[in-house]
Amino acid sequence: GGGMWAAGAARRAGLALAAAALGLALAAWRRRARPLREVLVFPSPPSCTEALLAEAAEPGAAARPCHCPLPHGDCPLSRLLRHLLTARRSLDICLFAFSSPQLGRAVRLLHRRGVRVRIVTDAQYMGLQGSQIGLLRQAGIQVRHDQESGYMHHKFAIVDGRMLITGSLNWTTQAIQNNRENVLVTEDVEYVKPFLDEFERIWEKYNPINYKFF
Amino acid sequence: GGGMWAAGAARRAGLALAAAALGLALAAWRRRARPLREVLVFPSPPSCTEALLAEAAEPGAAARPCHCPLPHGDCPLSRLLRHLLTARRSLDICLFAFSSPQLGRAVRLLHRRGVRVRIVTDAQYMGLQGSQIGLLRQAGIQVRHDQESGYMHHKFAIVDGRMLITGSLNWTTQAIQNNRENVLVTEDVEYVKPFLDEFERIWEKYNPINYKFF
Numbered sequence: 001g002g003g004m005w006a007a008g009a010a011r012r013a014g015l016a017l018a019a020a021a022l023g024l025a026l027a028a029w030r031r032r033a034r035p036l037r038e039v040l041v042f043p044s045p046p047s048c049t050e051a052l053l054a055e056a057a058e059p060g061a062a063a064r065p066c067h068c069p070l071p072h073g074d075c076p077l078s079r080l081l082r083h084l085l086t087a088r089r090s091l092d093i094c095l096f097a098f099s100s101p102q103l104g105r106a107v108r109l110l111h112r113r114g115v116r117v118r119i120v121t122d123a124q125y126m127g128l129q130g131s132q133i134g135l136l137r138q139a140g141i142q143v144r145h146d147q148e149s150g151y152m153h154h155k156f157a158i159v160d161g162r163m164l165i166t167g168s169l170n171w172t173t174q175a176i177q178n179n180r181e182n183v184l185v186t187e188d189v190e191y192v193k194p195f196l197d198e199f200e201r202i203w204e205k206y207n208p209i210n211y212k213f214f
Numbered sequence: 215g216g217g218m219w220a221a222g223a224a225r226r227a228g229l230a231l232a233a234a235a236l237g238l239a240l241a242a243w244r245r246r247a248r249p250l251r252e253v254l255v256f257p258s259p260p261s262c263t264e265a266l267l268a269e270a271a272e273p274g275a276a277a278r279p280c281h282c283p284l285p286h287g288d289c290p291l292s293r294l295l296r297h298l299l300t301a302r303r304s305l306d307i308c309l310f311a312f313s314s315p316q317l318g319r320a321v322r323l324l325h326r327r328g329v330r331v332r333i334v335t336d337a338q339y340m341g342l343q344g345s346q347i348g349l350l351r352q353a354g355i356q357v358r359h360d361q362e363s364g365y366m367h368h369k370f371a372i373v374d375g376r377m378l379i380t381g382s383l384n385w386t387t388q389a390i391q392n393n394r395e396n397v398l399v400t401e402d403v404e405y406v407k408p409f410l411d412e413f414e415r416i417w418e419k420y421n422p423i424n425y426k427f428f
Binding site for chain 2: 003004005006007008009010011013014015017018020021022024025026028029037039041043096146148149150151152153154155156166167168169174175177178179180181182184186188190191194195198202
């Protein structure tokens with residue numbers, strides 16, 4: 001009787017241990033499975049991002065629905081904007097070309113909100129008409145550019161050192177609305193870390209104290 | 215005595231079960247952790263890929279070390295080539311610009327080996343001097359191109375429907391040797407699948423039976 005009881009208790013304890021081990025393993029697996037993984041495919045149909053940007057500028061303000069004739073639903077551009085607007089501490093941007101007014105507005109908005117924004121861009125492109133770089137600099141955002149014969153051809157951004165947004169897409173209206181493009185959004189540290197390292201390497205390399213004046 | 219023995223056996227069985235559960239969970243976790251995840255950063259220093267391509271053309275042939283003055287070690291370009299050369303069944307390529315002789319040679323080599331190669335490219339770029347597209351078509355490889363006002367600006371390849379190679383890098387010597395570029399290599403199905411879908415969508419869209427002659 002006592003033996004049966006002890007055996008039963010030990011068996012129950014063993015099963016409980018097994019269940020706990022499985023539970024822990026499952027929790028670890030789900031934590032691994034949790035990081036954001038998304039692919040956005042462009043062109044993005046013309047759509048209105050006014051409400052999204054207004055809400056981000058004044059969080060908690062009464063939602064003012066926009067009545068313009070454009071569609072107001074979700075689209076690749078609005079998803080890209082939403083991901084950027086999650087920034088709380090830092091936004092590191094490394095872009096060959098940046099001329100999209102909506103994306104420029106989102107970046108200035110984050111800067112005003114106190115997010116530390118740093119931008120690296122290509123020297124050949126930044127002076128072209130329509131570039132947002134001038135407006136971003138006027139807003140007080142730090143911008144650095146290459147001084148090399150090759151292009152600074154990256155197209156990525158890192159939000160809070162945690163989320164990587166990378167792909168073929170330059171942040172231009174032409175690319176967003178007319179080109180076939182891809183953007184991969186990931187929180188997997190194996191991808192985020194090398195891009196963070198590359199950003200810091202380029203940021204230091206392009207420090208104005210290293211500029212040469214010929 | 216019998217009770218103690220039974221309790222001990224049950225405890226041992228419980229612990230064995232717990233260990234087995236942990237082992238299974240760990241194996242599952244390691245299988246999840248297994249998929250290739252790599253980031254390549256360019257420019258790639260000039261280096262010789264002759265031995266790599268010769269070995270791939272004649273697997274098992276006696277290795278002929280190359281004696282040219284270039285470095286022969288591993289570099290981002292050689293890693294990109296190695297990943298492509300793992301193709302056994304299919305290689306789907308979607309590239310704005312393709313002019314790198316080494317990458318062109320690797321793709322023709324895979325085609326000769328019986329790998330089903332499909333290429334989608336941009337109509338505006340493919341006719342430019344130095345483009346590999348003509349040589350690839352001459353080799354009997356299927357190539358389709360856009361007929362749109364926007365650019366077909368993707369830069370990705372999918373090996374055996376399993377490995378995605380994507381980033382900012384066009385397959386040109388200029389980009390490989392001079393630009394700051396990134397290439398992300400992944401076997402995570404969450405990333406591979408949307409790119410596979412995009413490839414099939416574009417491949418059908420650019421079917422020559424849909425070409426319009428103005």
